[in-house]
Amino acid sequence: MGKNNKTPEQKQYEKLEQQHETKRPVLKNCIKAFFVGGTICAIGQAVSYFYIYFFNFTEQTASNPTVATMIFFSMLLTGFGVYDRLGQFAGAGSAVPVTGFGNSVISAAIEHRTEGFVLGVGGNMFKLAGSVILFGVFSAFVVALIKTIVIQWFGGGFQ
Amino acid sequence: MEKRLMLFIFSLSVLLFGCSTVNDTPETRSSLVRTSNPNPIAVNNKDEKLVGDIKETALSIDGIYDVAVIKGEAKDCLVAFKVHHLERFRMKKIEKQLTKELQKQFKDLSFTVSSDFKIFLEAVRLNEKVEKENLSKEKKEKRLQEIIKLSREKT
Numbered sequence: 001m002g003k004n005n006k007t008p009e010q011k012q013y014e015k016l017e018q019q020h021e022t023k024r025p026v027l028k029n030c031i032k033a034f035f036v037g038g039t040i041c042a043i044g045q046a047v048s049y050f051y052i053y054f055f056n057f058t059e060q061t062a063s064n065p066t067v068a069t070m071i072f073f074s075m076l077l078t079g080f081g082v083y084d085r086l087g088q089f090a091g092a093g094s095a096v097p098v099t100g101f102g103n104s105v106i107s108a109a110i111e112h113r114t115e116g117f118v119l120g121v122g123g124n125m126f127k128l129a130g131s132v133i134l135f136g137v138f139s140a141f142v143v144a145l146i147k148t149i150v151i152q153w154f155g156g157g158f159q
Numbered sequence: 160m161e162k163r164l165m166l167f168i169f170s171l172s173v174l175l176f177g178c179s180t181v182n183d184t185p186e187t188r189s190s191l192v193r194t195s196n197p198n199p200i201a202v203n204n205k206d207e208k209l210v211g212d213i214k215e216t217a218l219s220i221d222g223i224y225d226v227a228v229i230k231g232e233a234k235d236c237l238v239a240f241k242v243h244h245l246e247r248f249r250m251k252k253i254e255k256q257l258t259k260e261l262q263k264q265f266k267d268l269s270f271t272v273s274s275d276f277k278i279f280l281e282a283v284r285l286n287e288k289v290e291k292e293n294l295s296k297e298k299k300e301k302r303l304q305e306i307i308k309l310s311r312e313k314t
Contacts, residue, residue, distance in 0.1 A: 049191065053183075058277040061312055076170070080163040 033093030040097045044070050074102035104128035190283050197286040199228035202299045206230045222246035222253050227282035231303045234269045239279040250274050273310045281306045
């Protein structure tokens, strides 16, 4: 049946459904995500300055250990079951920073632990995070390609 | 739930306690947020006026509010600067402008210009060491070369 030719009963049901449907609190969710995501990023910034102050990292090189540390934190929080609650509360605020990536890897690893290390953990670890890696690498490739072409054509004026 | 959180905080604090050995003064520690205005360092005493001029030149550029200068034995000269927070958007431009201006005014020096906070922090730390203990020329030069090498690191 096509989308537009609905029976009168279906149309009536749609109206009824709209009346009783609970509205999603979009603005509230956005505010929650903003503050929780901001807090996670502030912690990341603190970790970054920690590496700058106490180790031999510059602002540019400190990002690598910072990312690793944030993933380590999210590993601990996922293992203790705290990150799930945070994810329920904050939604995208906890999924968009790199800690969300860590959470998706580690939760999959925990879930498939019972199936063994090779076929279970190894095979399923990147079930959720695989697409992040794939499209991350691919989009980085596309951006680098565009940059290279632009520099070749315009003689480095955009560097 | 609370026990787990306690365990998390405990393991975190154990990890971080190993790092309390760096003995910075409060001024150095707060150099991230405050203007620390370190004295310019010259490895050779005869360059003292020159480093002062370099610092003045750097401070005259719009947006820069804090500058650390270290002039080495030969041509090397390190200039680390901080910009006002909202000027960070045009930090690269400011860096270019500063390098150009310095090369124009002090033609026979080779400059390493950096907006990286780590480089600034190391310059402040060296300045403090110079003021506290009488560092030899070789030690100052060695530290300067180390900082220059650090500023070139990309990954």
